[in-house]
Amino acid sequence: MKEQILIVEDQFVEAEDLRLLLEQAGYGVTGIARSVLQAQEMIRNKRPDFVLLDIFLKGKQTGIDLAQLLAIDNIPFVYLSANSNEEVLNAAKQTHPYGFIVKPYREKDLLVTLEIARYRRAHSVEAKYYKETELRKLLKAIIGGSGTWAQKLLAVTSALQSYIPFDFLVAGFDNLQQPHFKGLCFLRIGFDEYQVIGAQELCTITGKSIAELVALQGGSSSVQEAVYFDDAAFQHICRQPSLRQLFADTFQLRSNLEMPMRILDRKSFSFCLYSRRPDAYTVEQLELFERIQFSLIQTIEQLLEGEITEQASTQPAGAATIENTHTEAGFEGIVGKSHLLLHVFDHIKQAAPSDTSVLILGESGTGKEMIANCIHNLSARKGKPFVKLNCAALPATLIESELFGHEKGAFTGAHERRIGKFERADKGTIFLDEIGEMPMELQVKLLRVLQEREIERVGGRDTINVDVRFLAATNKNLEKEVAEGRFRLDLYYRLNVFPITLPALRERQEDIPALAYHFMKQYSQKAGKKISGISEQVLLKMMAYHWPGNIRELEHLIERSVLLTKGGTIEEILLPAVEKKEGRAIVEEAALKTIVENERDYILSVLRKCHGRIWGPGAAAEILNINPSTLKSKMKKLGIKKEYIK
Incomplete structure (x- = not known):
């Protein structure tokens, strides 16, 4: 049976062109609505399989208003609009569309977008029942x-x-x-x-x-x-x-x-x-x-x-706990147990098994490449090629050749055929870092690869089929880039199938001590030094610092501190002078207190982060790197009772 599509478009000529195009492609058209009210009436008379809707329509209500109603009724929809400013894009994104086509568009763009939307729809339904089945199996196994x-x-x-x-x-x-x-x-x-x-x-x-x-x-x-x-x-x-x-x-x-x-x-x-x-x-x-x-x-x-x-x-x-003192398989090298990081782990576990495109977002230095490694290593493509390209590290003129390869004589200096990143990644995964830096003319070609799974080498005439899992990362706000005309809206929606946003280090402060000790052990071993600890004063300063460079900045500062440390404990860290006023105020206040007062304050801050837990993985004793009984003795000596829950 042909899939039935409702067109919601108030421009008569455009709507009729759409109807003809869809019918020639084998789709059925349930009708053409000029407004939200007319669309609702048509849906009541005949429920469509998909809705193609423009954002700006006749009447007070917009396509976004209709999209919210469609989401409630579980009817999939694809936006078709010429408007892509930031405000409209943010509102459209909140409705979770199955696709977004920018006017003017090619016939093939529309049909491919609908194919992707059909796939995503079928996949979401399949995933829904898969989750239920797997969860019921788990519950049954627990009973037995x-x-x-x-x-x-x-x-x-x-x-x-x-x-x-x-x-x-x-x-x-x-x-x-x-x-x-x-x-x-x-x-x-x-x-x-x-x-x-x-x-x-x-x-x-x-x-x-x-x-x-x-x-x-x-x-x-x-x-x-x-x-x-x-x-x-x-x-x-x-x-x-x-x-x-x-x-x-x-x-x-x-x-x-x-x-x-x-x-x-x-x-x-x-x-x-x-x-x-x-x-x-x-x-x-x-x-x-x-x-x-x-x-x-x-x-x-x-x-x-x-x-x-x-x-x-x-x-x-x-x-009682489910013990997991080692690094979770597939997350090697990622340190921390903050709730924001655990949320990222949850998303990785969900995304890794499928071939869905993943867009990794986050500030510079938050570890986006490491997350891409985890996704590949937890996927069925583990063991297959994992090819990486930093779009910001190459001139715009070279990115196309790097991605797609080139034929001999394609341009000056092309003395032999070159195999591009996509061909090398065949049957595996390709990771494009800093994709927000990709030139607009290449974005069109990348969109074609994502949609049709085929490439052409520079200077070549033959198309080459490629089977790749696509991962991308950026520290830019792509929605803002789209609104300002520097990034294609249709490419953004094609990439943004499964976004994973990494938290900044300042948002997961409770992970700073564990990260500091991780890098301390790594670089002390590399330098051949026997450094076993970090002073509480240094930890206090690090907890107060804003970390604009995130984990990368912390790693470099710990590496420097290891090289400068003469004893077995890091007693000083040279933090940059550019700090937030509130962060500097905390450090200055700490410097005016006695050692005993600083120790008490720091133990209290750690206990609050751990919700009062003294023992166990990720608890206060582990973060402070002392025995739980020693911590209890210190708490008694310092008069720490129940203040940590305040």
């Missing part, structure tokens, strides 16, 4: 496995993380005062590591009694069906004292998704996922949660009913 209630609930939590990421999860924290209470909380502390927190441990961390927790539970507004709250909505529901508010304040949470359920004897057992990001949850994730609700209910019921072996349960619940 061995372990205690806490260990199995931990396994359920870990399974959910792969599909609906979270930083904190509350499972079964219903009816705290009841004897059947089995609730546990799970705080993510690594890529596949969780601190398991029972009611007593929660009392210790928050300084509340069980009676106070019960009272706060009474203040929590209950939900009857699955729902999610983004930043503003989450702040609103956390205004009144409640468990939500307590969790949000204690663990710095900014959004959540809740799934209420009824299990044995109509008892309530909810899953509440929380994130430190303000916009972590989507309608798609909510729908996935709803579709697996019955499987979750069955899993929880069977875990509660079954006789669970108590072996390997000598660890207190508050210390």
Whole structure:
């Protein structure tokens, strides 16, 4: 059956040209709408498979308004517009279109875009059911496995993380005062590591009694069906004292998704996922949660009913974790456990197995090339060629020859045939760094490669088919580049299928000590020196610094400090004088305090970052590089009790 397309275009000639073009290509056209209201009426009469819509239409409503309604109805759409200023582009991007065609366009551009949109649509549906099937398999395996209630609930939590990421999860924290209470909380502390927190441990961390927790539970507004709250909505529901508010304040949470359920004897057992990001949850994730609700209910019921072996349960619940003391396979060389970095890991795990194009965004020095390495190494193309090209490192006249190759005599100096990067990357992956620097005339040729998977060497006449996975990176704001006419909008949408944004180092300060020690060990070994530590004063300065050069700047400064250090500890680091005023104020204030005061402040700052955790991977003792018992003694001596949670 032919796919049916609705055209939403208020220019009569353009709309008719589109209709003829689509019908000649084998598509059916359900109609031509001149306005949003007319389009809605046509959709009610006959639901289309796709919608082609212009952004600016007759009437008060725009194509973007219609796109929001189409997204709710799960009808895929492609924008077709001549307008690409930054404001319009930002608004269009928020509606998650399946494509964007810039007027004027070639017939082939339109048809290829529709083919890509069809593929993405089919892939998204396929991926949706694949996720459900895999998650149900995991839940079934957990039921049949061995372990205690806490260990199995931990396994359920870990399974959910792969599909609906979270930083904190509350499972079964219903009816705290009841004897059947089995609730546990799970705080993510690594890529596949969780601190398991029972009611007593929660009392210790928050300084509340069980009676106070019960009272706060009474203040929590209950939900009857699955729902999610983004930043503003989450702040609103956390205004009144409640468990939500307590969790949000204690663990710095900014959004959540809740799934209420009824299990044995109509008892309530909810899953509440929380994130430190303000916009972590989507309608798609909510729908996935709803579709697996019955499987979750069955899993929880069977875990509660079954006789669970108590072996390997000598660890207190508050210390239980899924251990992962080594670097997660595929992420070698990437150091840190901040929630922003873990979110990047989640995206890499999702994107790597497919052949989807990935656009890696972030400031200079944040490690974009390393992320590209991870994606390739975790993909099915591992072991195949991984070819890299920095578009900013070559003159514009040479990039085309580097990418596509050239024939002998194609230009002055071309004394022999040259094989380009795309041919070398065949069956593998190509990574174009700093793609925002690519000249406009080459962007058109790159778009053709992405769409048609074929190239022509410079000076050649034959087309060459290539099978490559495409990764790109830039430190530029491509949306701004598009709005100012320096980057093609259609290429941007073709690249931006799966964007991964890397956080700046100043946004993941808790990773600075671990990164500093990583580079210290690396360069002390390289220099043949026995350097084993970094002074607390140096760490304090590094935590206060703004790091405009990100990880690259930190690496170079540690390398320099290693070379200048004469003893076994780095006692000084030469930070640039250009710092933010607030950062310099922190360092100056620290310099005026006694050593004991500085030590107390630094330990407190680390404890706050670790949410009070003293032992375990990524906990305060590990960051401070001291024994947990030594840290406890220091805390007692310095009078540190519960201030770290304030």
